[in-house]
Amino acid sequence: MSGTPAQAGRHGPSRRRVMTTALAAGAAALGAGGLSGCGSALAADDGSTVRLWDLFSGADGGLLNDMIAKARPDMPGTHVERTVLEWGTPYYTKLAMASAGGRGPDVAVSHMSRLAGYAPTGLLDPWDMGVLAEYGIAEDDFAKAVWARTQFDGKTYAIPLDTHPFIVFFHQEPAKKAGLLTADGALDTDAFSSPDRFLAAGRELAKAAGKQGIAFGYVTDTAQCWRLFYGLYRQTGGRFALPEGGPAEVDVDRMAEVISFMAKLVDGTVNPRSLDYASAIASFVNRQTAMILSGEWELGTFRTADKNVGAAPFPTVFGTPAVYADSHSFVLPHRDHPDAEHRRRTHRAVAALLKAGQIWATAGHIPAYTPVTRTAAYAALQPQSHYASAAAHVVLDPPVWFAGAGSDFQNAMCQVLQQALLGDTSPDRAARAMVRRLNTFLSKPSPA
Secondary structure, X not given: OOOOOOOOOOOOHHHHHHHHHHHHHHHHHHHHHHOHHHHHHHOOOOOOEEEXXXXXXXXXXXXXXXXXXXXXXXXXXXXXXXXXOOOOHHHHHHHHHHHHOOOOOOEEEEEHHHHHHOHHHOOEEOOOHHHHHHXXXXXXXXXXXXXXXXXXXXXXXXXXXXXXXXXXXXXXXXXXXXXXXXXXXXXXXXXXXXXXXXXXXXXXXXXXXXXXXXXXXXXXXXXXXXXXXXXXXXXXXXXXEOOOOOOOEEOHHHHHHHHHHHHHHOXXXXXXXXXXHHHHHHHHHOOOEEEXXXXXXXXXXXXXXXXXXXXXXXXXXXOOOOEEXXXXXXXXXXXXXXXXXXXXXXXXXXXXXXXXXXXXXXOOOEEOOHHHHOOHHHHOOOXXXXXXXXXXXXXXXXXXXXXXXXXXXXXXXXXXXXXXXXXXXXHHHHHHHHXXXXXXXXXXXXXX
């Protein structure tokens, strides 16, 4: 993945004014209920509080609180106030509306894959890398594959908190019985290094487990098929360029090759044909399958059932290392006249949180701040340290305004892919259908 942001150099101030007006009108129509999470951001500021919007609830929310507590010595006199909002479209809609009106929080968490829909529209302000450097944060502290996506028009619009890749988890007993572990207990990824070898390994896992080999939950899911497809397609080296206005520049034959492989993964010999997300999780937790293709964010769930659960970066099946991923990142919602000292306080708070990344790693996320992943404490985390190398080869969604986490784009691609995996359409027909949908998205005007 090139990492070149979409629509570079397009500013269109008149269009931004139109968008700002529309979003502000939407906020007014929604009323107080529509922006219920905004209350703290609109409250009087005593100067010492950095207001953060994020989408972390449950265990991740608790870990972020722990990070804030650990970071306090590195940001003396600063209080971080969190507002937790609902993940998905509601979160990004509220962030856009608040930013358009200059009423957003001091800092917000965003998926990196959504940046191309926010930075070019003027909804975000760039980070001052000079100020971050004063607090020990520099570009070289991040994996190049992730950092490349933080840029727009020569400026940095996102500071990565983590990388959360799509990987493989496995139970060690059947993996060892199938002869798929190295001497040190790691997954022998060479055994998965081609479509045929991957499928053969899956059948061996099925024999060793006495049931099914590899679980993949995709039915009715809005993202899973796309995550698997796009990571594998980028391994083929096939072109995937989405120029504004279209048409899409892709390799249809390679797309069909990947879809054909995905269909074989769920043909009933390696994995049940029609598992939804929850059923796939349950089949792995209950040891009905020996391996599962999933996001690292499920580590906590899997470890409660198998404290020795193994994990590895997604194997290189088609020749070129590539692992589908996204990244939670910190962004600065736009302010017309930001207070310079308060912005400096915000930069310092984010720097302090990044340095507390060892806590965040316990959930399975790979800390984006690499000084954390180079410590002995991180090396001792298992299986996290076994898949940390995935960060060097991550590919995020195409850098276009309509793609990214929780987008209609991902859902549209999954609808087509699901038909092929269920046997309702052929791989080549599915590939052509995906291209048609890509061109439909490209025909829509960018809000930038």
